[in-house]
Amino acid sequence: MHLPMIKKKLTGLPTKPNWLDSEQARAAFSWQVEALELAGLPGGGMNLAYEAVDRHAMGGAREQTALRILDRQGGHRDISFGQLSTLTNRFANVLKTLGVAPGERLFVLCGQGLELYLGVLGGLKLGCVVSPLFCAFGPEPIETRMRLGEGSVLLTSESLYRRKIAAIRQHLPALKHVLLYDAEGGDTNAVEGTLSVHRLLAEAADDFDIARTTVDSPALLHFTSGTTGTPKGVLHVHGAALTHRVTAKYALDLHPEDIYWCSADPGWVTGTSYGIFAPLLLGVTSVVEGNEFDAERWYRILEKQQVTVWYTAPTAIRLLMKAGDTLARSHRFPCLRFIASVGEPLNPEAVWWGKEVLGLPIHDNWWQTETGGIMIANTVSMAIKPGSMGKPLPGVEAAIVERKADGSLVFLEENEVGELALKRPWPAMFRTYLGQEERYRQSFVGEWYLSGDLVRRDADGYFWFVSRGDDVIKSAGHLIGPFEVESSLMEHPAVAEAAVIGKPDPLLGETVKAFVSLKSGFTASPALHDELLGHGRKRLGAVVAPKELAFMQALPHTRSGKLMRRLLKARELGLPEGDTSSLENPS
Ligand code: ATP
Numbered sequence: 001m002h003l004p005m006i007k008k009k010l011t012g013l014p015t016k017p018n019w020l021d022s023e024q025a026r027a028a029f030s031w032q033v034e035a036l037e038l039a040g041l042p043g044g045g046m047n048l049a050y051e052a053v054d055r056h057a058m059g060g061a062r063e064q065t066a067l068r069i070l071d072r073q074g075g076h077r078d079i080s081f082g083q084l085s086t087l088t089n090r091f092a093n094v095l096k097t098l099g100v101a102p103g104e105r106l107f108v109l110c111g112q113g114l115e116l117y118l119g120v121l122g123g124l125k126l127g128c129v130v131s132p133l134f135c136a137f138g139p140e141p142i143e144t145r146m147r148l149g150e151g152s153v154l155l156t157s158e159s160l161y162r163r164k165i166a167a168i169r170q171h172l173p174a175l176k177h178v179l180l181y182d183a184e185g186g187d188t189n190a191v192e193g194t195l196s197v198h199r200l201l202a203e204a205a206d207d208f209d210i211a212r213t214t215v216d217s218p219a220l221l222h223f224t225s226g227t228t229g230t231p232k233g234v235l236h237v238h239g240a241a242l243t244h245r246v247t248a249k250y251a252l253d254l255h256p257e258d259i260y261w262c263s264a265d266p267g268w269v270t271g272t273s274y275g276i277f278a279p280l281l282l283g284v285t286s287v288v289e290g291n292e293f294d295a296e297r298w299y300r301i302l303e304k305q306q307v308t309v310w311y312t313a314p315t316a317i318r319l320l321m322k323a324g325d326t327l328a329r330s331h332r333f334p335c336l337r338f339i340a341s342v343g344e345p346l347n348p349e350a351v352w353w354g355k356e357v358l359g360l361p362i363h364d365n366w367w368q369t370e371t372g373g374i375m376i377a378n379t380v381s382m383a384i385k386p387g388s389m390g391k392p393l394p395g396v397e398a399a400i401v402e403r404k405a406d407g408s409l410v411f412l413e414e415n416e417v418g419e420l421a422l423k424r425p426w427p428a429m430f431r432t433y434l435g436q437e438e439r440y441r442q443s444f445v446g447e448w449y450l451s452g453d454l455v456r457r458d459a460d461g462y463f464w465f466v467s468r469g470d471d472v473i474k475s476a477g478h479l480i481g482p483f484e485v486e487s488s489l490m491e492h493p494a495v496a497e498a499a500v501i502g503k504p505d506p507l508l509g510e511t512v513k514a515f516v517s518l519k520s521g522f523t524a525s526p527a528l529h530d531e532l533l534g535h536g537r538k539r540l541g542a543v544v545a546p547k548e549l550a551f552m553q554a555l556p557h558t559r560s561g562k563l564m565r566r567l568l569k570a571r572e573l574g575l576p577e578g579d580t581s582s583l584e585n586p587s
């Protein structure tokens with residue numbers, strides 16, 4: 001049995017944490033003071049790409065490696081801040097020459113390679129609103145998002161264009177320009193109706209006069225993960241840079257000398273806010289790796305690239321756990337000093353696994369596409385309570401509330417379960433749901449943004465995720481969060497992953513059903529089925545424990561790796577599946 005808390009020694013560390021005392025940091029914090037750290041555009045205004053690249057390129061970090069881009073063969077290519085500045089200027093010039101105007105929407109369907117950075121940062125320099133998409137999306141999800149976003153420019157590879165765009169292009173009337181590159185990042189052969197971006201880049205000028213955007217200018221269009229329904233288009237502004245910068249310093253403890261790896265795909269907000277921007281904003285070198293998940297390769301990257309700070313997600317950690325401890329222990333990570341995770345509740349089992357097998361506990365943190373950046377976190381200087389998502393960061397005011405029928409809010413006390421609310425504004429707060437202005441307004445009550453997640457806060461101020469509002473199970477008068485049940489099932493040595501839903505029941509309201517995938521070396525059997533139900537009853541008690549359990553080869557996830565409980569529930573109850581555009585591996 002594990003202890004309830006992981007305490008840390010904060011003296012004598014090779015890297016001094018950015019903030020040693022979280023409470024003191026909270027008390028002293030001011031966004032206005034932090035904003036002084038932004039350079040601002042020469043002559044006025046503020047641009048995210050300028051903050052991320054040019055301010056370093058014009059200063060002492062010009063020659064420093066911004067990106068270490070890994071290839072499949074085990075080699076890499078380093079891009080300095082100076083080079084990135086010139087290349088993104090060129091990309092902005094390419095757009096300008098084509099007649100693209102500030103405010104137009106640029107969609108970026110690129111793997112994690114140089115073109116992704118040129119598209120996102122070059123587009124921001126011109127003042128475009130940039131929307132990165134998952135390369136693994138099929139044509140339909142791409143079409144839906146590009147239509148909603150009225151994308152007028154698309155940057156993608158020739159192969160992705162042929163496989164995913166060519167057939168839908170006629171359905172995208174707003175799309176004026178398609179810029180292509182080939183698999184090696186070179187010229188493309190002429191594909192009708194498209195342009196070769198590298199040919200245009202070669203002809204473009206090195207200097208560019210960055211658009212006079214301000215902190216309130218639209219910059220990014222992200223789509224939510226689609227875990228609970230149809231993905232929403234979430235609009236963010238250039239000023240989000242301040243949240244990215246501050247939270248990367250505090251929640252990820254990034255220092256300029258770090259080698260940082262964010263293993264999230266840029267099609268998910270994490271892969272953009274913390275994959276692209278946060279490290280660049282702090283002048284930190286990022287490892288850029290875009291291949292499919294492979295446990296052995298991931299360990300090799302951490303080891304060989306001497307990664308110091310790694311930001312990942314529970315789904316990846318669970319896959320690493322599934323691959324077995326022996327594989328992990330065959331590698332050494334002497335440089336690694338901080339691991340963080342976001343996207344789903346992180347089971348205590350996973351936090352401890354990190355500590356015992358990788359040598360470091362995993363720091364869970366919480367945020368959403370809508371918040372644009374980390375809001376609640378286990379930071380480097382805090383003791384971890386495994387299973388808790390930590391405490392609100394400096395500059396973040398969080399409360400737990402109940403929304404009454406008359407629209408007013410009741411503020412709940414310690415240990416009461418309610419909706420997580422955040423006091424507005426903060427720099428990376430979203431500015432609208434595209435095409436759903438009313439829904440946007442509905443998500444605020446006075447000065448509070450309501451997240452839709454149910455949480456509780458303990459006596460020490462730690463926040464505990466209970467459930468998404470939509471996933472909560474009501475059984476015999478009890479509120480049951482799937483996470484609690486799933487975490488308990490995962491404590492059983494055979495279980496790799498578990499997802500829990502509520503099934504209507506005439507007597508109890510709902511009963512709990514669990515879906516379980518097994519670790520390698522274990523086989524589904526009636527005996528294991530009964531053993532797992534018994535394990536649940538013993539740990540959770542009869543009311544909360546699953547009454548039914550089914551084995552699955554793999555559980556359904558979104559592209560960002562989140563369990564899609566709503567899909568399991570729809571299938572179980574024979575209901576329509578709803579929007580499945582973000583489903584990973586649709587059958
Ligand atoms: P959609 O809004 O389309 O249903 P989504 O909410 O999964 O999808 P994201 O914005 O990517 O889209 O995810 C944010 C949500 O992920 C949060 O509201 C929360 O439910 C969950 N989440 C993120 N981090 C954590 C965490 N550390 N612990 C628990 N849940 C988390």
Ligand code: MG
Binds near residue numbers: 224225368
């Ligand atoms: Mg959401």
